[in-house]
Amino acid sequence: MKIAVMGASGLLGSAVCRECLARGHKLLAYANRSWEEPKKKYGVSSLPMEKFDPVMREFFDQWPDAVVNCAAISSPDMVDKNPDYARLINVEAARQLAEVSAHLGARHLQVSTDMVFDGTSSPYRSTDQTNPLSEYGLQKLEAEKQVLATTDINLVVLRITLLNGNSPRGDRSPHERILSALAKGEEPTLFTDEWRQTSSAENVAQLIVELIERPNLNGLFHWAGADTITRHELGRRILQRFGFKEERLGTSTLAQSQERVGDRPGKLTFELAPLVSKVKTQPATIDQQLEEMHLPLALYSWYRENVDDPTCYNPRF
Template structure:
C-alpha cells in the first residue's frame, strides 16, 4: 500500500510514518522546514502545500492508495498570527486533497479537532452540531465540510483531542512544553476547569493504519484517550511521572471565552476497530525527557553525570 503523509515532521504525522513502516507500507513523507533523516522505506518530498498546481502534479505522478493529511496551522495562536496563510493550509489544502483523492480513487484521511465544539455540552457525539468559538475551530469545521463534499465515500474525517507524545523537535507536545517552562525556572499555571481527553500520537497512528485498510469506514469519527482530565491534572501527573516537584504546576481558573469540556464520545468508531483508546498512564509511560533539557533534568533529580544516559530520552528523532 502506498501512502502519502502530509505534515510528516509533526507530532502526529511522524508517528504515522513510523507505524506505516512497521506494516511495510510504501511511504512518501511531506514535511515542513525541519530536516529529518528518514530510514529506508520512506521517500522524503519537498512540496509547497499552498500551491494547488504543485500538489496536483505531485499526487497525479505518485498515484497513492491513501492520502493522510496531518498538515495544519495547529493552534489558535498560529491561526491568529496569519489568518490568510492558515486558511490556505487548513481549508484550501484539504479541499484540494479531497478533490484529488476522488479523482484518483484514493482514500483521504483528514484530521480535525475537538475544538469544532464550544465546550458546553460534552461528551460530544460525531453527529452533534459543531459550534466553534474561535477562528481555529471555524477553519477546521470549514475543512470538514469541504473534505466530505468533495471526497465523498473516499474521505474520512477524524476529530482528535489534545495530543501527547514525543515530537521530532522535542518541543511540540504537552509534556515537552511543560519541560520548556520548568527548565527555565518557570512554574506552569494550568486550568482546573478545562477538561480534555488526551490521546497519544502513537495510538492515533495505529488507528490511522487500521483505517487505511478499512475503506468502509468513511465519514466523521471521534478519537481520543480513555480518560477525561483537567489541564491541571495532566500537568501534575506528568510532573509526578518524571519524579519532579508537583509544585512546578499551579492550579488556575480559566478566564474569558474558553471551552470548558471538550470530551468526546468515541462510538461508533470504537466498536468498529481493533485499536483501543490509551489510558493516560499508558501515555505517560511512553513520554521521554527531551534531549535538549536532559542535563537540567539530571541535575534537578540529583543524578550523577554517568547516569544521565540511563534516563529515557528522545534520541534525536532521526529514527
C-alpha cells in the same frame, strides 16, 4: 499500499509514518520543511502546501493509494496572528488535497479537531451540533465541510483531541512544553477547570492506518483517549512521571484568565462507542500515554542537573 502522509514532520504525522512502515506499507512522507531527523528516518520531502500546483504534480507522479492529511496550522495563537495564511493551509489546501485524492481514486483521511465544539454539551457524538469558539475551530470545521463534499466514498474525517506523545523536535506535546518551560526557569500555569480527553499520538496513528486499511469505514468519526483529565492534573501527572515536585506547577482557572486566553471550551470529550465497536485499535489510557513519554534529548543535560527525583526516569537511547 502506497500511503502519502502530509505533515510528516509533526507530532501526529511522524507517528503515522512510523505506523505505516511498521505495517509494511510504502511511505511517501511530505512536510512544509524537511527537518533532518524526520528526513533520515522517514524520507520526508519538502512539499509546502501554500502553492498547490507542485503538490498536485507530485501526487500525479506518485499516484498514491491513500492520503493522510495531518498538515495544519494547529496553534490557535498562530491562527489568530495570521488567519489568512492559516486558512490557506487549514481550509484551501485541505480541500484541494481531498479533490486530488478523489481524482486519483485514493483513500483520503483528513484529521480534524475537538475544537469545532464549544464544550457545553460533552460528551459529543459526530452528529452533534458544532459551535467553534476560535478562528482555528472555525477553519477546521470549514475544512471538514469542504472535504466531505468532495466524495461520498473512500473518505474519512477524523476528529481527535489534545495529543500526548514525542515530536521530532521535542517541542510540540504537553510534556515537552512543560519540561521546556521548567528548563527556562518558568512556572507552567495550567487550568483546573479545563477538561480534555487526551489522546496518544501513537494510538491515533494506529487507528488512522487501520482506517486506511478498512475501506468499508467512511464518513465522520471521533477518537480520543480512554480517560478525561484536567489540564492541571495532566501537568501534575507529567511532573510526577519525570520526577519533579508538584510545587513547580502554577494553578489557574479559565475564568481568572479570560482576558489573556479568550473564549476556550471548558470540557471537550467524545462519545467513542460508535467507532470503538468497529475497529481493533482501542483508546489509550492516561497511564499508557504517560509511559510513552520520552525526555527530549535537548533537555537531557539540564534534566540531570535539575530533576528533583532522578530515579523516576531512565532515558532510552
